[in-house]
Amino acid sequence: MHVSYGVPLAPLTTLGIGGPAASLAELHDPAEFPDFVQEVRHCTAPPVCLGEGSNVLVGDRGCALPVLRIATRGIRVLGAADDGRVLVEVQAGHPLWELVETLIAEGLAGMEMLAGIPGTTGATPVQNVGAYGQEVSDTLRSVEVWDWELGRRVTLDAAECALGHRTSMFKKSRRWTVLTLLFALRRAELSGPVTYRSVADELDVPLGSQVPPAEAAQAVLAVRRRKGMVLDSCENDRRSIGSVFFSPEVGDPMASKLRDLGAPVAHFPDGSTRVTASWLIRQAGFALNTSLTRGVRISSVHYTLVADDGASAAGFREAVDIVLRQVLDRTGVLLAPEIDFIGD
Numbered sequence: 001m002h003v004s005y006g007v008p009l010a011p012l013t014t015l016g017i018g019g020p021a022a023s024l025a026e027l028h029d030p031a032e033f034p035d036f037v038q039e040v041r042h043c044t045a046p047p048v049c050l051g052e053g054s055n056v057l058v059g060d061r062g063c064a065l066p067v068l069r070i071a072t073r074g075i076r077v078l079g080a081a082d083d084g085r086v087l088v089e090v091q092a093g094h095p096l097w098e099l100v101e102t103l104i105a106e107g108l109a110g111m112e113m114l115a116g117i118p119g120t121t122g123a124t125p126v127q128n129v130g131a132y133g134q135e136v137s138d139t140l141r142s143v144e145v146w147d148w149e150l151g152r153r154v155t156l157d158a159a160e161c162a163l164g165h166r167t168s169m170f171k172k173s174r175r176w177t178v179l180t181l182l183f184a185l186r187r188a189e190l191s192g193p194v195t196y197r198s199v200a201d202e203l204d205v206p207l208g209s210q211v212p213p214a215e216a217a218q219a220v221l222a223v224r225r226r227k228g229m230v231l232d233s234c235e236n237d238r239r240s241i242g243s244v245f246f247s248p249e250v251g252d253p254m255a256s257k258l259r260d261l262g263a264p265v266a267h268f269p270d271g272s273t274r275v276t277a278s279w280l281i282r283q284a285g286f287a288l289n290t291s292l293t294r295g296v297r298i299s300s301v302h303y304t305l306v307a308d309d310g311a312s313a314a315g316f317r318e319a320v321d322i323v324l325r326q327v328l329d330r331t332g333v334l335l336a337p338e339i340d341f342i343g344d
């Protein structure tokens with residue numbers, strides 16, 4: 001395992017912001033994880049995990065805690081479980097987009113709507129990654145983690161991970177490092193139902209239709225590319241973390257008021273009804289490309305924040321506050337940031 005010191009973290013994140021890590025260990029071989037545990041045995045707090053850095057804002061002064069960059073790879077189709085679902089084991093560092101492609105090629109359905117989401121598979125339970133009607137909680141069966149409090153490996157059922165709307169117990173505590181994941185997929189020729197209008201329109205099918213998973217994934221990718229929600233699909237808005245805010249939950253009266261205004265309001269598997277943050281940002285009067293702080297602006301294709309040259313973590317946080325305040329003033333809805341903050 002390779003450990004380096006004083007490594008700039010900015011290039012290891014999609015926002016490209018932030019100072020150095022006091023130490024950075026890169027884990028490529030799962031068998032080397034015990035070496036890392038040895039390396040950090042004197043630390044009083046769990047280390048910081050980093051996947052592809054597509055959902056983090058690193059502080060300008062960097063990170064004093066050891067950082068573990070998880071780059072392990074591997075997908076194993078294990079066979080059928082009792083309920084007929086096919087179990088697939090994935091190493092935490094494996095890119096999610098590659099997993100989605102592999103599953104589609106294997107004729108396995110259940111994750112096709114997650115096409116185009118950047119990041120590692122190990123980070124997916126952290127905020128119960130989801131898009132276009134599917135969430136990791138739909139297919140995740142269990143995770144093998146290192147529990148820094150107990151000092152040993154533990155297998156947790158998905159139900160124990162407290163997966164909710166873009167949240168889980170991993171989002172609230174660094175106690176656990178996800179090492180491997182077990183998913184249960186359907187062997188099926190058709191995707192889950194298409195529940196988003198934009199995807200249905202792209203496919204030219206009615207809402208609720210089921211289509212071959214590869215077609216569903218292509219349609220999702222096309223919709224995402226138009227919004228700059230696939231990394232590198234939009235050179236001008238490359239430095240992004242996707243959505244900066246959670247889609248806030250709204251009660252029934254507010255939901256129907258927002259629907260009347262044309263807002264995209266959707267129901268989620270946890271029973272919540274939510275309006276997209278991007279719609280609220282637009283409604284609050286922000287135009288595409290609006291500059292917020294030095295090097296931080298609204299994307300040129302979607303109502304989210306992106307970074308340019310000169311951006312800093314302090315400036316990004318200030319930009320988040322500017323958006324938050326204006327959305328609250330103009331729409332009455334309080335947004336909450338979805339990003340994970342690393343370091344100071």
Ligand SMILES: Cc1cc2nc3c(=O)[nH]c(=O)nc-3n(C[C@H](O)[C@H](O)[C@H](O)COP(=O)(O)OP(=O)(O)OC[C@H]3O[C@@H](n4cnc5c(N)ncnc54)[C@H](O)[C@@H]3O)c2cc1C
Binds near residue numbers: 014054170177340
């Ligand atoms: C263009 C774009 C579009 C996006 N679209 C979506 C979307 O549609 N839906 C969605 O849900 N998200 C989306 N995201 C957010 C992001 O892709 C996900 O949150 C992704 O899971 C982050 O993976 P990562 O490997 O980059 O994690 P990182 O950003 O490196 O880390 C994110 C968090 O997870 C922790 N972490 C990482 N790996 C582990 C591990 N092995 N064990 C324990 N903790 C770990 C980190 O400490 C950190 O707190 C988007 C981001 C971008 C840039």
